[in-house]
Amino acid sequence: MSEQKEPVTMRSLERAIDVLEVLEDAGRALRLVDIADRAGLHVATTQRLLGVLEGRGRVERDGKNYRAGVNLIFGAHAYLTTSPLVAASRPVLQELAERTGLTASLFVRTGAHRAVVARVHGLRPLRYELPIGAKLPLHLGAGKTLAADLTPAELTHLLDQVGPMTDAEGRTISPEAFLADLGNIKHQGFQVAVNERQLGSLSVSAPVRSSQSGAVVAAITIGAASEDVSDDEISGLSIEVRRAASAVIVP
Amino acid sequence: MSEQKEPVTMRSLERAIDVLEVLEDAGRALRLVDIADRAGLHVATTQRLLGVLEGRGRVERDGKNYRAGVNLIFGAHAYLTTSPLVAASRPVLQELAERTGLTASLFVRTGAHRAVVARVHGLRPLRYELPIGAKLPLHLGAGKTLAADLTPAELTHLLDQVGPMTDAEGRTISPEAFLADLGNIKHQGFQVAVNERQLGSLSVSAPVRSSQSGAVVAAITIGAASEDVSDDEISGLSIEVRRAASAVIVP
DNA sequence: AGAAGTTATATCATCCTATGAGAATTCAGG
DNA sequence: CCTGAATTCTCATAGGATGATATAACTTCT
Structure with a gap:
């Protein structure tokens, strides 16, 4: 058994989700290095991902501290209502x-x-x-x-x-x-x-x-x-x- | 004026977010073509993105209908608590x-x-x-x-x-x-x-x-x-x- | 039922884009 | 003020995302 067709994968997207999960699990604002560390990613990569996510309101920051952004709320709303x-x-x-x-x-x-x-x-x-x-x-x-x-x-x-x-x-x-x-x-x-x-x-x-x-x-x-x-x-x-x-x- | 430093960008991630936003705004389950259509993306691309998102629990599907997934709920929780x-x-x-x-x-x-x-x-x-x-x-x-x-x-x-x-x-x-x-x-x-x-x-x-x-x-x-x-x-x-x-x- | 039209899934060569090393800069704290 | 650490920026390269194309599965007609 197990002719498992390997699942679809896209590195950058997977990593973006990794970053989001880090923020979701942290329960508080984190600094860049911490996020990179916990996600197991290169700092430059992490920064780029956070930059895009921030631009889309899915991450927010106060100075050097990153946390979950407002726009994440719409996903939950959509899940709960559909x-x-x-x-x-x-x-x-x-x-x-x-x-x-x-x-x-x-x-x-x-x-x-x-x-x-x-x-x-x-x-x-x-x-x-x-x-x-x-x-x-x-x-x-x-x-x-x-x-x-x-x-x-x-x-x-x-x-x-x-x-x-x-x-x-x-x-x-x-x-x-x-x-x-x-x-x-x-x-x-x-x-x-x-x-x-x-x-x-x-x-x-x-x-x-x-x-x-x-x-x-x-x-x-x-x-x-x-x-x-x-x-x-x-x-x-x-x-x-x-x-x-x-x-x-x-x- | 306007020496605007152009914002960071990552095509695949941006598109993934586009797809999520389509689902969030739809208020109901959508089929592949509809999503591709509304997001302005090629069907193959959309399918790949949805596949990854589904694998991460950020999208769910019943047969051919895609909707927001459970894991989106953690993002909202993180935002609200931080x-x-x-x-x-x-x-x-x-x-x-x-x-x-x-x-x-x-x-x-x-x-x-x-x-x-x-x-x-x-x-x-x-x-x-x-x-x-x-x-x-x-x-x-x-x-x-x-x-x-x-x-x-x-x-x-x-x-x-x-x-x-x-x-x-x-x-x-x-x-x-x-x-x-x-x-x-x-x-x-x-x-x-x-x-x-x-x-x-x-x-x-x-x-x-x-x-x-x-x-x-x-x-x-x-x-x-x-x-x-x-x-x-x-x-x-x-x-x-x-x-x-x-x-x-x-x- | 059968055919025509849609939609979904799978494959793959090409080119573009994400990547991470490295340098420059800013920050923290002793 | 000085030093080590963290952040921001740049860029050449490799590797992955892309979308045209093909096939398969569904719908929707008549």
């Missing part, structure tokens, strides 16, 4: 938030991470803010629901991409424990996470599947402060979440 | 929304358009949704507050970039009327707009200026349903908005 998945999920999240009173979210996997792409607050909002567009790991909370569907090969690849995994309490998660967890989640069809990504909070997640391929394309999650939810409420919540997840029809 | 302007404005918008009970927004100009980059709802929320990332014209509503600071040369350029201008009621706005409006706004230091972009709604805007250059870098606006605000309330609101706009300290 994605069939997001459109199909919105009413479902709405109803889920109403029925449970909790905050309902939709996560999408992208590479070795996941993104929050939709969110509806319930009556008891969480005290921490998790804005649309946040990039989160796959080994914590709802992430595992997304990871559970990966092939062994993809999992191996993921494991050495992310390096050592830890939870909110700083404890190390061994690859074995992680894989065992994924197995359980896959078997159960949903997942409960307590104090994983965020201390004092709890989440219940279930996978959203493509109606034709059956592949997991997203996860629906409800989140709450640990103290707001008793142990015996959880099974009821898991039913709600699973129902919601399967109510999303995505082609 | 822009000093947005950070400085947030608490001000918060207070403005509380004091007036109306929805307070921050707009930034980019080229011949403006973007909603921050928004805080007051007690009486508007009935139409204007999500973060929406791209709006400069000739309506708060747009004019941003346009008022442009140089004559930039205005001329703007005018033939946008073509014929109309308002929410479909009436044509002549360039002369537009320029006259800008003059008034510049002179007054704030702006009231009724039924301009959205029928039945009203907005009051004021410019946010850079503390060193004095240039207009953004606009703060409060919006309301026309019926919720009486004529004599408006001058009070304009004071609030101007105070808010000048309370934003941006380097």
Whole structure:
């Protein structure tokens, strides 16, 4: 097997995206050398790329510090307003938030991470803010629901991409424990996470599947402060979440 | 004058951005030829660019239809969390929304358009949704507050970039009327707009200026349903908005 | 259904453009 | 003020992006 037709490639464009990803992941303004360094590019090349991106409003700078530019906002808007998945999920999240009173979210996997792409607050909002567009790991909370569907090969690849995994309490998660967890989640069809990504909070997640391929394309999650939810409420919540997840029809 | 040092340029990257902009402005999935057409590129070139962008999760496709991809969301998140302007404005918008009970927004100009980059709802929320990332014209509503600071040369350029201008009621706005409006706004230091972009709604805007250059870098606006605000309330609101706009300290 | 017209995908020789070394300049900080 | 580091600029070269062309897959007619 594997007569993999090699993917299309364009060096300059790939590199421009590398630069953007550096800025996106940095979370703060960076100087030229830092960007060049992190992207693994020559300084002159990096400068040229940044120059073009700046000219197009996709990068901004204050003096010598570069950061993400305003025009990047239109891409996100376009994604959110044209994605069939997001459109199909919105009413479902709405109803889920109403029925449970909790905050309902939709996560999408992208590479070795996941993104929050939709969110509806319930009556008891969480005290921490998790804005649309946040990039989160796959080994914590709802992430595992997304990871559970990966092939062994993809999992191996993921494991050495992310390096050592830890939870909110700083404890190390061994690859074995992680894989065992994924197995359980896959078997159960949903997942409960307590104090994983965020201390004092709890989440219940279930996978959203493509109606034709059956592949997991997203996860629906409800989140709450640990103290707001008793142990015996959880099974009821898991039913709600699973129902919601399967109510999303995505082609 | 005009010893303009010509800007850095990289054909392939510029074209990739052109393609992205086409998708961002389309508001729906497009087919290959349409994209090539709108971007003014050869089909083969467009296909190659889309292939790379898709490989990087910045474009997605269902069959033959291309649309914006998930990974674009991280760029917006990065902009919103690292822009000093947005950070400085947030608490001000918060207070403005509380004091007036109306929805307070921050707009930034980019080229011949403006973007909603921050928004805080007051007690009486508007009935139409204007999500973060929406791209709006400069000739309506708060747009004019941003346009008022442009140089004559930039205005001329703007005018033939946008073509014929109309308002929410479909009436044509002549360039002369537009320029006259800008003059008034510049002179007054704030702006009231009724039924301009959205029928039945009203907005009051004021410019946010850079503390060193004095240039207009953004606009703060409060919006309301026309019926919720009486004529004599408006001058009070304009004071609030101007105070808010000048309370934003941006380097 | 079948044909004509579109659209998408694949291939490849050519020329143009991105590249990175290097020099010049500006900046930071001791 | 001086020194090392970071940024900006220039340019020859190699290597990659380009688009004409060809083939295949879809649409849309009659």
